[in-house]
Amino acid sequence: MNGPGDKNGPEEIRILYREYLALAERLERERKPADGLFGMGRKPADDPCHDRFADDLEAALSGFASGSPEPEAVREVLAFIYRAPKEHPEPLSIFWMLKAVHGLTADLIPLLGPDDAVLLCTQYDQDYPRRERLPVQKKVYEALKKASRRK
Numbered sequence: 001m002n003g004p005g006d007k008n009g010p011e012e013i014r015i016l017y018r019e020y021l022a023l024a025e026r027l028e029r030e031r032k033p034a035d036g037l038f039g040m041g042r043k044p045a046d047d048p049c050h051d052r053f054a055d056d057l058e059a060a061l062s063g064f065a066s067g068s069p070e071p072e073a074v075r076e077v078l079a080f081i082y083r084a085p086k087e088h089p090e091p092l093s094i095f096w097m098l099k100a101v102h103g104l105t106a107d108l109i110p111l112l113g114p115d116d117a118v119l120l121c122t123q124y125d126q127d128y129p130r131r132e133r134l135p136v137q138k139k140v141y142e143a144l145k146k147a148s149r150r151k
Helices: 010-030 047-065 072-085 090-104 114-125 135-148
Strands: none
Touching: 010 047, 010 072, 010 090, 010 114, 047 072, 047 090, 072 114, 072 135, 090 135
16 A cells, blocks of 8 residues: 555655656756757757656556555546646746646556546546647546546
8 A cells, every 4th residue: 555655656646746847947947048049058848857757657656556555545646747848837938848748647546546536537527628639638537538448
């Protein structure tokens, strides 16, 4: 069972996000106006911290899923991950990464209780309307919809 003190519990995932956001935002603040222009310098979006965050999150979510988490803990983690891009629309390098990692949640969605799946599906549909969904959001939405039909 995963709880607040477990290595791959909801708090561990929040810590990953906090650390990633702090580093990525610092890179954006420290960027020089010409960074990345004409191939010179490095843009903050090119920093390896983005890939490292995705890899670390994937490992944490895999560990979390394998620990037989309670459905409430799964709902908490998914709600947090799905809400993150809405809370960090700028800078775009961070926003797009926060949207992209939604795809890493596929193995957790079937672990939701049906009522939690309905709530998350409804919220996801409001936060990511069909016309704005990228392929990863379409897959997440369909998986949430399928999980909500298990009633």
